[in-house]
Amino acid sequence: MSSPAQPLAESLVQSVDWLAIAPPTVVAAVALAVLVADLFVPEGRKALLGWASVAGLAAAALLLLPLLDGDRSTFCLTGTPDVCSYTADRFTLVIQFLVLGGALLAALLSVTALKDARKELPEGEYWFLLLSSAAGAALLPAARDLATLVVALEVASLPAFALVGLRRGDRRSSEAALKFFLSSVTATAVSLMGISFVYAATGTLHLTRLADRIQDVDGQLQPLTQTGVVLTLVGFAFKTAAVPFHFWVPDTYIGAPLPVAAYLSVVGKAVGFTGLILVTVVALPSYADVWGPALAALAALTMTVGNVGALRQQATRAYSAVRLLAWSSVGQAGYLLVPIAAAAYSGDAERSIGSTVAYALMYGAVNLGAFAVAALVGRTKTLNRISDYRGLYARNPLSALVLAFFLLCLAGLPPGIIGLFAKVTVFSAAVDAGLGWLAVVMAVNVVIALFYYLQWTALLFRAPEGEEARHLPVAPVTAAIALTGVIAVALSGAPQLVLRFTDTGLF
Numbered sequence: 179m180s181s182p183a184q185p186l187a188e189s190l191v192q193s194v195d196w197l198a199i200a201p202p203t204v205v206a207a208v209a210l211a212v213l214v215a216d217l218f219v220p221e222g223r224k225a226l227l228g229w230a231s232v233a234g235l236a237a238a239a240l241l242l243l244p245l246l247d248g249d250r251s252t253f254c255l256t257g258t259p260d261v262c263s264y265t266a267d268r269f270t271l272v273i274q275f276l277v278l279g280g281a282l283l284a285a286l287l288s289v290t291a292l293k294d295a296r297k298e299l300p301e302g303e304y305w306f307l308l309l310s311s312a313a314g315a316a317l318l319p320a321a322r323d324l325a326t327l328v329v330a331l332e333v334a335s336l337p338a339f340a341l342v343g344l345r346r347g348d349r350r351s352s353e354a355a356l357k358f359f360l361s362s363v364t365a366t367a368v369s370l371m372g373i374s375f376v377y378a379a380t381g382t383l384h385l386t387r388l389a390d391r392i393q394d395v396d397g398q399l400q401p402l403t404q405t406g407v408v409l410t411l412v413g414f415a416f417k418t419a420a421v422p423f424h425f426w427v428p429d430t431y432i433g434a435p436l437p438v439a440a441y442l443s444v445v446g447k448a449v450g451f452t453g454l455i456l457v458t459v460v461a462l463p464s465y466a467d468v469w470g471p472a473l474a475a476l477a478a479l480t481m482t483v484g485n486v487g488a489l490r491q492q493a494t495r496a497y498s499a500v501r502l503l504a505w506s507s508v509g510q511a512g513y514l515l516v517p518i519a520a521a522a523y524s525g526d527a528e529r530s531i532g533s534t535v536a537y538a539l540m541y542g543a544v545n546l547g548a549f550a551v552a553a554l555v556g557r558t559k560t561l562n563r564i565s566d567y568r569g570l571y572a573r574n575p576l577s578a579l580v581l582a583f584f585l586l587c588l589a590g591l592p593p594g595i596i597g598l599f600a601k602v603t604v605f606s607a608a609v610d611a612g613l614g615w616l617a618v619v620m621a622v623n624v625v626i627a628l629f630y631y632l633q634w635t636a637l638l639f640r641a642p643e644g645e646e647a648r649h650l651p652v653a654p655v656t657a658a659i660a661l662t663g664v665i666a667v668a669l670s671g672a673p674q675l676v677l678r679f680t681d682t683g684l685f
Contacts, residue, residue: 197241197250198245198251198320199264200238201274201316202274202314202316202317202320204237204241205234205238205313208230208233208309209309209310209313211230212234216306224301227301227305228292234309235309238316242278249267250266251266261387262384263321263326264321264326265320265322273538274316274319276444276542277316277319277445277449280445281311281312283550283662284440284441284444284445284546285308286655286658287437288305288308288437289654290557291435298346299345307337307338307341311337311341314331314332314333314449315445317333317334318449318452322385322386322456322460323384324373324385324461327457328369331449334449335366338442339358340355342438342442343356343433350432352433353429354431354433355430355434361425364416365413365416365417369410369414370413371406371409372409372413373410375402375406375409376392378399378406379392379402379406380395380403392464392465393464407462407469411454411472414450417449417450417453418451418511418514419507421484421512424480424484424511427504427508432500436552436562440545440546440549443504443545443549444542447507447514447538448542451534451538454473455531458518458521459531466523473518477513477516480512481510481511481512482509482623483508483509484510485505485506485623485627487505487509488502489626489629491630493563494563494565496563497562497563498564499563499566499567503548503552506630510588513537514541516604516607517530517534517607518530518531519611519613522611524607533607537600537601537603543666544587544594544662547659547662551584554652554655567581567634567637567638568637568642569638569641569642572642580659583667584663585634585635589627589628589632590624591628591632594670
């Protein structure tokens with residue numbers, strides 16, 4: 179006689195789609211393997227850990243190819259196969275490509291940075307932390323319930339704190355890590371409180387169910403629900419470095435090893451914006467009248483403060499090149515927020531989100547490329563000032579041309595067609611949604627940004643002052659510069675390729 183509990187137990191057992199979860203799983207497995215291998219690899223061969231990490235990230239990116247044939251889901255509710263915690267749809271794959279590609283380029287820069295660090299950075303721990311953060315970042319776009327979303331967000335964030343402060347005996351690095359940690363922990367606490375309020379009112383954590391139930395919340399629970407929505411949005415605004423939650427960015431980028439700053443500028447932003455998209459557009463579309471105006475105001479404030487901060491950088495100040503890229507990334511975050519805000523007003527939210535995804539792909543390639551050139555210059559100019567780039571064309575013509583192209587892409591000027599195309603896509607999303615005032619603010623900020631991008635670009639081709647040491651090429655950094663350069667040039671030659679990513683399949 180079978181026990182009544184047996185059928186129930188059997189119903190709770192479900193098969194796992196290992197192919198769907200392969201990309202983040204492979205990265206996590208390689209992270210553990212590198213950490214264990216570090217105990218046995220002799221000191222003189224620690225570089226093997228770096229190349230193993232690069233290979234693991236490349237393998238994880240290649241595993242996205244078999245998933246292109248259709249949507250796949252796993253970890254679904256028993257009896258409700260359409261309500262799942264993990265979904266590998268088109269939106270997921272595009273963001274995972276951005277995350278894994280960004281982590282791979284950061285890893286290439288790290289190979290040289292660790293070699294130059296002369297044991298200031300422990301290699302085994304560095305690679306474990308970088309891969310762990312990348313695994314969490316790759317998991318996040320597939321999350322379709324709030325619990326998985328928060329766990330993925332923290333798996334991506336917690337190792338990043340340690341990476342920022344990993345340099346031994348560096349007070350600036352420790353201070354940057356502490357500021358980054360405190361701001362992010364505050365954001366997490368606020369988000370968790372908001373999510374707990376929403377769960378108390380709706381009784382579910384799955385995004386699609388939440389979207390349905392939150393519309394029918396009992397009147398007595400409305401204040402609780404509204405408070406939960408606002409707190410959740412505030413928490414994710416911290417993660418995206420939106421103003422006024424951006425104060426940690428400049429000091430963190432300067433205090434962190436340069437490859438980590440590059441990683442945070444692209445992968446860290448992708449994580450924050452992906453979480454924000456899933457929470458607003460997928461889980462809370464009925465509260466568009468709350469998050470739409472809030473995100474529009476944040477977008478205007480963020481792009482303005484970011485561009486003005488970049489404009490104020492002095493060329494001779496220590497670390498001014500990295501500081502300018504940090505403030506520039508804050509300004510770019512404002513542009514990325516525009517289409518998400520537009521989704522609240524637009525009849526075609528999927529197209530608006532596609533604009534954010536397309537802009538993120540452009541920004542990821544060219545910003546990582548700019549950091550790669552900064553890493554090359556930083557090998558001989560440790561203070562990495564903007565003035566150190568004067569006459570770069572005379573010393574290293576190819577790097578100067580590539581950096582100039584990246585800066586023109588970020589500015590949205592020809593021949594950086596992909597940058598112009600991405601900005602027009604975001605601008606049209608605002609106009610189509612009836613946010614004319616936001617489009618005007620964006621246009622003004624694009625003009626402000628032109629000044630400091632063109633000022634840096636012009637400096638590259640000026641006559642150098644005195645005899646300058648040539649920047650010796652190193653294979654990993656050269657590979658990162660070449661890869662980002664090829665992607666940016668290819669997309670500028672055929673910007674219509676980006677249009678293929680506007681159909682995210684999120685809805």
